[in-house]
Amino acid sequence: MKKLQAPRGTLDVLPQDARRRLKVIATADEVLSRAGYEPMETPVFEDTEVFARGVGESTDIVQKEMFTFEDKAGRSLTLRPEATAGICRAYIEHGMHKLAQPVKVWYAGPFFRHEAPQAGRFRQFTQIDAEAIGSDDPSLDAELILLLDEILELAGTGPRRLRLSSLGSRDTRAEYLEELKRFLRAREDELSEEVRARIDQNPLRAFDADHPGTQAVMKEAPLLLDRLAADDAEHFAAVRALLDMAGLEHELDPTLVRGLDYYTRTVFEFESDRLGAQAALGGGGRYDGLIEELGGPPTPGVGFAAGIERILLAAGDVTPERQPTVFIAMAKPDSGRLAFQLAGLLRREGFRTEMEQAGRSMKGQLKQADRVGAYATVILGDTIEVKDMSSGEQQEASSPADVPSLLRSVHEREASAT
Numbered sequence: 432m433k434k435l436q437a438p439r440g441t442l443d444v445l446p447q448d449a450r451r452r453l454k455v456i457a458t459a460d461e462v463l464s465r466a467g468y469e470p471m472e473t474p475v476f477e478d479t480e481v482f483a484r485g486v487g488e489s490t491d492i493v494q495k496e497m498f499t500f501e502d503k504a505g506r507s508l509t510l511r512p513e514a515t516a517g518i519c520r521a522y523i524e525h526g527m528h529k530l531a532q533p534v535k536v537w538y539a540g541p542f543f544r545h546e547a548p549q550a551g552r553f554r555q556f557t558q559i560d561a562e563a564i565g566s567d568d569p570s571l572d573a574e575l576i577l578l579l580d581e582i583l584e585l586a587g588t589g590p591r592r593l594r595l596s597s598l599g600s601r602d603t604r605a606e607y608l609e610e611l612k613r614f615l616r617a618r619e620d621e622l623s624e625e626v627r628a629r630i631d632q633n634p635l636r637a638f639d640a641d642h643p644g645t646q647a648v649m650k651e652a653p654l655l656l657d658r659l660a661a662d663d664a665e666h667f668a669a670v671r672a673l674l675d676m677a678g679l680e681h682e683l684d685p686t687l688v689r690g691l692d693y694y695t696r697t698v699f700e701f702e703s704d705r706l707g708a709q710a711a712l713g714g715g716g717r718y719d720g721l722i723e724e725l726g727g728p729p730t731p732g733v734g735f736a737a738g739i740e741r742i743l744l745a746a747g748d749v750t751p752e753r754q755p756t757v758f759i760a761m762a763k764p765d766s767g768r769l770a771f772q773l774a775g776l777l778r779r780e781g782f783r784t785e786m787e788q789a790g791r792s793m794k795g796q797l798k799q800a801d802r803v804g805a806y807a808t809v810i811l812g813d814t815i816e817v818k819d820m821s822s823g824e825q826q827e828a829s830s831p832a833d834v835p836s837l838l839r840s841v842h843e844r845e846a847s848a849t
Contacts, residue, residue, distance in 0.1 A: 438554075439548065439554070440545075440546075440548040440553050440554030440555070441553060441554060441555045442553050442555065442556075442740070448743070450753070451743055451746075452557065452739050452743065454586075455559070455582075455586050455739050455742055455743065456539045456559065456739070458582055458585045458586055459537065459539060459559045459561075459582050460537075462578055462581050462582050462585070463537045463561055463578060463582075466535070466574060466578055467535050468535040468536060468537045468561055468563075468578075469535065469536055469537070470536070470537060470538065471518065471521070471536035471537070471538050472538060472540065473511070473514070473517040473518055473520070473521050473538070474511075474517070475510060475511060475540075475541065476508045476509060476510050476511065477508065477509060477511055477516070477517050477520065478506065478507070478508065478509075479497070479499050479507040479508060479509040480507075481509075481516050481517060481520050481725065482497060482509055482511070482512060482513075482516055484724055484725060485515070485516030485519065485520075485693060485721055485724060485725055486512070486513065486516055486692060486693065487633075487692025487693065492512050492513070492544065495545070495546075496512060496544040496545050496546050497509050497510070497512050497543075497544070497545070498510040498512075498543050498544075498545055510542075510543035511542055511543065512542060512543060512544045513542060513558075513560075513736065514538055514540075514542065514558065514560035514562075514736060515560070515562060515693070515718065515721065515732075515734055515736070516693075516721070516725070518536060518538070518560070518562050518564075518734075519562075519564070519718075519721050519722050519725055519727070519732065520725055522534065522564055522722060522727070522730075523722060523725060523726060523727035527564070528565065528727070528728060528730060532564075532565030532566055533563045533564055533565040533566040533568075533571060533732075534562075534563070534564045534565050535561075535562070535563045535564075536561070536562050536564075537559070537560060537561040537562070538559075538560045538561075539557065539558065539559045539560070539739070540557065540558070541555055541556070541557055542555070542556055542557070542558050543555050543556075544556075549709065550706075550707070550709070550744060552709060552738075552740070552741070553740060556738055556739075556740055557738070557739040557740065558736045558737060558738050558739065559582070559713075559736070559737050559739065560734065560735070560736045561575060561578065561579075561734055561735055562732060562733070562734035563575060563732065563733050563734065564722070564730060564731075564732040565730060565731065565732070566731060567666070567696075567717075567719060567731035569666050569667075569669035569670045569673065569697075570669075570673060571733050572670045572696075572697040572716075572717060572733050573670050573673035573674050573677070575715065575733055575734065575735050576593070576595075576670075576674060576679070576699055576735075577674070577677055577679060578735075579701065579713055579714075579715075579735045579737060580593070580679060580701065582737065583701060583712055583713070583737070583742065586742050586743075586746055587746040587747070588703055588705070588712060588742055588745040588746050589703065589705060589745060589746070589747075590703070590704070591701050591702060591703045591712060591745075592680075592682055592701070592702050593674075593679065593680065593681040593682065593699060593700075593701055594681070594682050594684040594687050594699065594700045594701075594702065594714075595670075595671070595674075595681040595682065595683060595684065595687070595697070595698075595699045596655075596656055596683065596684050596685055596686075596687040596688075596697075596698050596699075597655075597656060597659060597663060597664075597666075597667040597696050597697055597698065598655055598688070598694055598695055598696060598698055598716070599655060599658065599659045599660060599663040599695065599696065600660060600662075600663050600695060600696070600719075601695060601719075601720050602660075603655075603658060603659060603660050603663060604655065604695070606658070607653070607655045607658045608634060608635070610653055610658075611634045611635070611637075611652065611653060612630055612631065612634050614652055614653060615630050615634055615637060615648070615652075616630060618648050621644045621645070621647070621648050622637070622640075622642070622644060622645050622648060623640055623642035623644065623645045625640070625642075626640050626642065626645050633692070635688040636688070637649055637652070638652075638686040638688055639688065649686070654685040654686075655685065656683075656685040657685070663696060666696055666697075667696065667697060670697050681699075687699075687700060693718040693720065693721040693724065694716040694717065694718055695716075695717050695718060695719045695720060696716070696717040696719065697716050697717045697733065698714070698715075698716035698717075699714050699715060699716060699735075700713075700714030701713055701714060701737075703745040705744070705745045705747075706741060706744060706745055711741070712737060712738070712741055712742060712745060713735060713736060713737025713738060713741070713742075714735060714736070714737075715733070715734050715735030715736055716733065716734075717731070717732070717733040718732050718733070718734070719731040719732065753783070753804070754783040755783065755804075755806050755842060755845075756783045756784070756785060756803050756804050756805045756806065757777060757782045757783065757784045757785070757805060757806070757807050757808070757809065757838055758784075758785050758786070758787075758796075758799065758800035758803060758805035758807075758808045758809070759773055759774055759777075759784065759785070759786035759787065759808070759809045759811065760787055760793065760796040760797065760800065760808050760809070760810045760811070761787050761796070761810075761811050761812075762793055762810055762811060762812030762813075763811065763812050763813070766811035766812070769811055769831070770786050770787065770811055771786070772831070773786075773809065773811070773831050773834065774786045776831060776832075776834075776835070777809075777834065777835065777838070780835045782835070782838060785803050785805070787799070796808075800820060801820070805820055806819075806820055806821070806841065806842060806845050807819055807820060807838050807841045807842070808820060809828075809834055809838075810825075814827050814828075815827065815828040815830075815831065815834065816828070817834060817837040817838060817841065819841045819844070819845075821845060821848075826840075
C-alpha cells in the first residue's frame with residue numbers, strides 16, 4: 432500500500448514545534464491586548480470576489496497564487512491568501528462602523544498561497560494579523576509598527592531592520608502610475624518579459640524585479656515618495672516622528688511597494704538577515720480605500736501581518752520553557768483509579784501532571800518521570816509518597832488532599848536551589 436504523505440508545500444507541526452508556535456501566538460495576544468486589540472476570526476474560505484476586488488486583480492496573489500474552487504452550488508470560493516480583506520468584509524457585513532472607532536482586532540490562523548515552497552514559506556502557512564479600522568490618525572500607523580517590533584523582539588528573532596515608505600493617496604498614486612507607465616514604455620526593450628506584460632496592470636511591481644536589465648532601468652525611475660501631496664507628506668512625517676520619539680530606527684525605502692493593491696500612504700516591512708534572500712519577517716501598511724472597494728462607506732484602516740514560520744526560522748531552535756511537571760507512578764496495579772482521580776485534582780490545582788498509562792514496571796515508570804522532566808513523582812502504593820526527583824527524598828502524604836502542598840514544598844526547594 433502506498434505510503435501517504437502531507438501535500439507538497441504543507442507542514443506537519445509536531446509537538447515541540449507546536450509549543451513554540453503557541454508561545455508566539457500567546458506573546459502576540461499579550462502585546463496586542465495591552466494596546467486594546469481584541470481577537471477576531473473570519474472563515475478560512477471566502478467568496479473569491481472578496482480577494483479579487485480587495486487584494487487586486489493585477490497582483491500575483493490573485494493571478495497566480497490563490498486556491499480557488501467551486502462549491503456544489505457553482506459559487507466561486509477561495510482559501511484565504513491573506514487576512515485584511517476578509518476582516519474588512521466582516522467589518523462591513525456586521526455594521527462595525529457603528530462601534531466606537533477605531534475598531535482594533537487581531538487574529539492568528541492558517542492562510543494559503545500556491546507558491547514555490549522554500550525555507551520558512553509554505554503553501555499553507557500561519558500568520559498573526561492586526562488591524563485598526565476607522566481612523567487615519569498617524570499614531571495608529573506608528574502604534575502597529577511598534578507592536579509588531581515588540582512581538583518580534585519577544586519572539587527572539589534577533590537583529591532586524593525596518594523599511595518604511597509612503598504610497599500617498601489613491602489620486603496621487605494614480606497620477607504617479609501614469610508617469611511610471613510612460614517611463615517604462617520609453618525603455619520597454621530593456622525590461623524583462625514579465626514586467627513588459629504588466630506595465631498597464633501593475634507597473635509598481637517593476638521595483639521588485641530581479642531581472643538585471645529591469646533593475647538598471649528602475650534605478651532611474653521616478654519615485655512616488657517624491658510625488659506625495661502635502662497632506663500625505665505631512666501624515667508620513669508624523670508617523671516617522673512618532674517612531675523616532677519611540678527610538679525605533681527605520682530605513683526610508685522609496686522602492687517599497689508591498690504586493691497588494693489596496694495599500695495607501697504608509698507601508699512598512701521588517702527584515703532579518705537570518706532569513707537569507709527571502710528576508711521578510713512581516714509588514715503591512717495603510718489601506719484607506721479598501722472598505723469602500725468592498726462596498727462599504729469610505730473608511731480608513733491600517734494593519735500588519737507576520738508569518739509564524741518565518742518568525743521561528745529567524746528565532747532559531749529555542750525550546751520554550753514548559754510548566755514544571757509532576758508524574759504519578761503506581762507501585763500497585765490496582766492504583767489506577769486513584770491515580771486518575773489524583774491527576775484530575777492536581778491539574779485543577781494548576782500542576783502540569785502526567786501519569787503512568789503504558790503498563791511499565793516501577794523502574795520504567797521512574798525512567799519515564801525523568802524523560803518528561805518531572806521535578807517530583809507521586810508514588811501510589813500502600814501509602815502515597817511524594818518523591819523529590821533531584822534529591823531522592825520522599826515524604827508521605829496522609830491523604831490525596833495533602834499532595835498539592837507537598838509538591839509546592841518540593842518546587843520551592845528546587846527554585847531556591849536554582
